[in-house]
Amino acid sequence: MDSDFLPRIGITIGDINGIGPEVILKALEKQKITKLCTPIIYGSGKHLSKYKAELGFDDWQFFTISNTKQANRKKFNLINCYEGPNFPLDLGQVNKEAGNLAFQALKRATDDLKNGYLEALVTAPISKDNTQGVEFDFPGHTEFLANAFEAEDVLMFLVSNDLRLGVVTGHIPLEQVKKQINKKSIAKKLELMKASLINDFGIQKPKIAVLGLNPHAGENGMLGTEEKEIIEPVINEFRAKGNLFFGPFPTDGFFATQEWKNYDAVLAMYHDQGLTPFKMLSFDSGVNFTAGLPGVRTSPDHGTAFGIAGKNEADPGSMLQAIFYAIDIYKSRTLNKELKSNAISPVEIKKIMKANSEKN
Template sequence: MEQRQPNEPNQSRTNSSGAKPDARPANAQPQPAPEQRSGNQPRNNRQNVPYQDTRNDGHKAGNDSPNRPERSFKPVQNQRENRPQTGRNEEQRQKNQRDNRQPNNGQRPNEARQRDDSRPERGDRNANNNRNQSREREPISGDAGSRDLGNQTTQPAENMGREDRLVIGISLGDYNGIGPEVILKALQYNRLQKICTPVIYGSMRILNRYRNLLNLKDWNLNGAQTIGQISHKLTNVITCWPDQNQDIQPGQVTPEAGQAALACLQRAVDDLKNGKLDALVTAPINKYNIQSEEFKFPGHTEYLAQEFGVEDNLMFMVSETLRIGVVTGHVPLGRVRQNVTRERIAQKLHLMMQSLKQDFGIDKPKIAVLGLNPHAGEEGLLGNEEQDIIKPLLTELINKGELVFGPYPADGFFGTRAYKKFDAVLAMYHDQGLIPFKAIAFEEGVNFTAGMPAVRTSPDHGTAYDIAGKDLADETSMLQAIYTAIDVARNRKEFLELEAGALK
């Protein structure tokens, strides 16, 4: 038998299948002998070799059939990249498309007129809760004592009769602003008419001009002279002033538009006071051109307070993620300090607690109170209002069992998103509360007047003259204002019925 010398290179040999293994080079270094290890010694130098699935049809693993093909195991491909956009991502994509869309000579492009008909109906609280859960943002954290309204059985919106639908009044506001545009866009959703009867207090002539300008002509409006002539199947319009010789001037401040806005507001408030409306939604007004002998107020809130004989109320900005009330409201900054008193803060907290209970269904609300001074006074170094006024009041309320906390520095409070731990926040003055609110929830924010015997809401934006008549206005805030009015009206009715039953 021939023996191979130690320095002789390996000879190529053929295996049983006829395939030749790779030849070893002549100058290759000799391979070291395999390392011997005991049975309990770990194999530290084991190479990471990808797993190969050597099975195929008709063969088991370990079969030595030479004709069996080898198949490498491939990981499952991540399908997340191929998923369609949903939820807030899709809403943001659609909004970006609207923002980037250029006006086309005042005409609304057909593809841009397609609305999302998948918006859930808010005829019952189950649908409302499902819509809240679909949001990516964290909802308002309720207290353990909050009422669970999601399990209550209510009538589906499709089966609502005429007597079940709430009548919601909508005042036109300044018709040269974006009020008519956002109203028309919001009421295009057919599902809204299934859960309420909208009544626009304005002008059929003005609204038709905007319908032609924005190409919103594929649905009908019902003209009525009085609230008794409305249709519960259509969107109704009550003309509130002689409009034969008036025309729209989008983006312009005119005295005629201010007078018309006041006429619409007065007519709507009269029907609200007489119980013919279940709630009122007010479109934006210009606080300058509406001023007259009949209207000498800084805004809707103060006017409504006088009309209903209410001494105090609360400007309550609400959304699905944040609720903020303010102590001083529409007060010049130079007079804020003199209006921040113990009595005023206590009254605003009382109005906020009562509203959270009867209007939003929270039995034991948890409220955060902001400080007045920078860094909440720094223990008196930057102001004494926190030490002398706010803290003693909160201590007194806590001893009575109320869940009130603070005072918190406003910058750190919103910067760390601490507002998510509370049902509502009380700010000391207007900009301290409204700047963070609009930064967080501008598109869907709603201005709600708490402490009034009637329900009134409004979108959280103004007249926006710079984009009026250009088909650029986003109707989301107006739509949310209508939905909030419906929800609050129903919650308040239920609360009063439960309270009346408990007293019997």
Template sequence: MDNKYKIKLGISIGDTNGIGPEVIVKTLSDNRILNYCTPVIYGSAGILNKVRKALHAEHFNYQQADSAQALAPRKVNLVSCWEQDPEYQPGIPTPESGKASLDSLLAASRDLKAGFLDGLVTAPINKDNIQGEEFKFPGHTEFLTSYFDAPESLMLLVSGDLRVATVTGHLPLKDVPGKLTEQLLIRKLTILQQSLRNDFGILKPRIAVLGLNPHAGEQGLLGTEEAEIIRPTIMQMKERGHLVFGPYPADGFFGMQQYRHVDAVLAMYHDQGLIPFKTLAFESGVNYTAGLSIVRTSPDHGTAYDIAAQHVANETSFREALFLACDIVRKRQLETKHAV
């Protein structure tokens, strides 16, 4: 592949005291990744060198770049985000590690918005210690939705042919029923359909919609949201010619492996979708933010402070996040080329 057309992927380092730096170093120690993209880490040499030394990762090498406008092709690039490294205290969330994760995310996001990068892979942050004047969001998804001026986005978990999206994201469970409306469901289903077509190449996607209540409401005995909101929305989508089915009781749907017969599943809230997804695909799962003008992926795990610096963190999810970002960027590039 011509380096001129090599995909440039920004990588935000995440909370420096979590496992983000470790899974980044482990993933990029395999130089074959450079056949697919030019990785650009936003962090510091000090942190990376400490992790590389601890892991004995002699195959991990990088080139320091002054900016994303001056990258070395066929190399891992490092753009420094701060003059003085935060104190490296693996396993301990600190204000310094939170600020470092924000500085990295902001720098990568700025370069992505400016067009110097083709996509972004985000290592895990701590949603508490990253908070500040420039970050007042429940997580990456909400921040990036705002930063890239999208009216709405969708959290979509991906592992091979298993795709699970959520109508509501980082929201207290008690607030979920009050947020559900036909309009919201239609918007989320529309984003999901468009992403399945445009980002995953599924021309006529089949989508299963889960109910909110146990047994999908049991004909109103256990809740009315299915009859009043979810089922009418599904009927509207069917009348428009879309392959949307449900509502299904969540436990039976996953227990009977019905997800194997559709292209994606739409859950009503975070844990309803993420618990079965992570049970089925924890080490290989990827969090993709659908509905944005840019491509952003992340591993489906958190900072994992309890195993930081123990050298046991599994990098599979981060590697899959990087490859999925490459695939979607390449598909979008080809679609743009064919449209011209």
């Protein structure tokens, strides 16, 4: 890898009336990001200018470009994506045109990522219902990106310095969760998690914990049979192949006793089962990473937070970490490809990746 190369990181503006632009401004302002990457914001220069004026970021400047080839590695670059009627900035309020802007920014950035014009993508939060339309008929970013990349399956992987946690089922109603919990779906998510831990995080022999579906992990079948009939057999099949996969664990006790600290990652069965403890432990530093995509995509683990938009109260920590993770995961994947092409042993790969991580 060229030591002088700075990866181009696309950052979508999200819903302009939420806190997305605020955390972007703060994350880029207070850190010397341009020494680590070339940031390219996808959005509307006019609306971003009004937003930063509202927050008093008068000295914060961006460089308008029409494509990534024009990006200035020493500046904050912006590509104007919005095509539609003029609309005012209305912080904290839902506006359909703001949803259209959020989608157009996401679409342009995704196309650039697919075409190799970006090394990674960081997405600011959108209002999912406000973004819905003919071209965006998805529960969220994860599903949109999976469709855009024609990925057979992806993993919603929440990561922080303390905890990595994925979910079998994502943005679906709770009543549908049980229908989608089966041996195939669990096995696929475990494969994605294992591959990501190896390729994206440099953990060559990952130790993974699997949570149960029912209270007390079914209580030996008294409170549900999914653990004995579905989850446990899948874990046993993986362990028979030498994988360090364990469970199923009761969710409450697993986190209450801090058992999660003994594992490289945790697989939860459904959205709130996993995201509730994750956000309690890592809300200001957690990152949502889409594992299984050919391209690297991360995002902060919070929403639009309309209630505090424009009040200069938003914490940029999660956005900043999303940018850092995007850079690190891109570098990890690139290094893996280079090392494998040179036929270096797994032990040597681990040593080099560890040294690279400590250097960054």
